[in-house]
Amino acid sequence: MGNKEVEKRMLGKFPRAALFDLDGTLLDSAPDMLVTANRMRDERGLAAVSLAELRPHVSKGSRAMLAIxxxxxxxxxxxxxxPEFLEIYRQELGRHSRLFDGVDTMLSALEDAGSLWGIVTNKPEYLARDILPQLGWETRCTVLIGGDTLAEKKPHPLPLQVAAQRIGIAVEDCVYVGDDERDIIAARAAGMPSIAALWGYRQAGEHPAEWGADALYELPHDLIEPAAWPCYSVTVGAT
Structure with missing residues (x-):
């Protein structure tokens, strides 16, 4: 019988590049979104919604939050x-949000290891780019792809493929981290290892263990060790 390439998923080293979703993965932006939604409700004489009501829907985008x-x-x-939601959100951008605990330590660990990192989000690019100076990430973030940067957005693989291309690293040498099933679908379609961020936003009934991610972690701090990161290795074995 002949030989064929067998793909193995392994743990053990920092990736050459890590790509991240933004809202619900790096940034807890739900408080900004809550103020935005409640400003709109107040202008219409409606009572405020709670953070508990809105938070699970943040990763689904403005339309999902407007539905709440x-x-x-x-x-x-x-x-x-x-458009009104996005304009008010731009006014509130970064005023109430914060990094998830452990994110800055995780990013520093990647940088200290010589790894690059960037952001691939479905948030409009201008909003994602506006937040970078507030976080001191203008020079640290090596690539930024927004939901309107390209003709496709997640769960299509194109944003991840283009992000890897722009930083000059093969997709299989990157890892994508996100808190939504769309993130894992996009990574899998791109041929990129993936991590499900369990600390992010999820609706009732969503089960990250069923998404097909290469790894799942509870906290950003879990990713400060190289052994936590999945990578693809192609070996040749007899069949």
Missing amino acids: AFPHLEPAQREVLV
């Missing part, structure tokens, strides 16, 4: 509110 803030409206009516 204005459940009585039809989808077409909420669609009209998207």
Whole structure:
């Protein structure tokens, strides 16, 4: 019988590059989103929604959050509110959010090991780029791809493929970290190892263990050790 390439998933070293989702993975932006939604509700004479109500939906984007803030409206009516939501959110950007505990330590560990890191998010690029100076990431983040940067966004693999291309590193030598199933689908389609960030935002009934990620971790601090990071290794074995 002939030989064929067998792909093995292993743990044991920092990747050449780590790519991250933003909201729910690096940044706890739910407080900014909550203020945004409640400003809109207040202007319409409605009572505030709670963080507990909104938080699980943040990673799904503005339309999902508007569905929580204005459940009585039809989808077409909420669609009209998207530009208003984004404009108010831009005013509140970074005023109430914070990094998840352990994120800065994790990023420093990657940098100390000589690894690059960047952001691939479905947030509009201008909003993602606006937050970088507030976090001191203008020079640390080596690539930024937003939801409107390209013709496709996650769960399509194109944003991850382009991010790897822009930093000059093969997709299989990168690892993508995200808190939403779309992140894992995109990584798998791109041929990139992935980590499910369990500290992020999830709706009831979502089960990250079923997403097919190469690893799942409870806290950013879990990723400060190289052994935590998955990588792909292609070996040749007899069949």
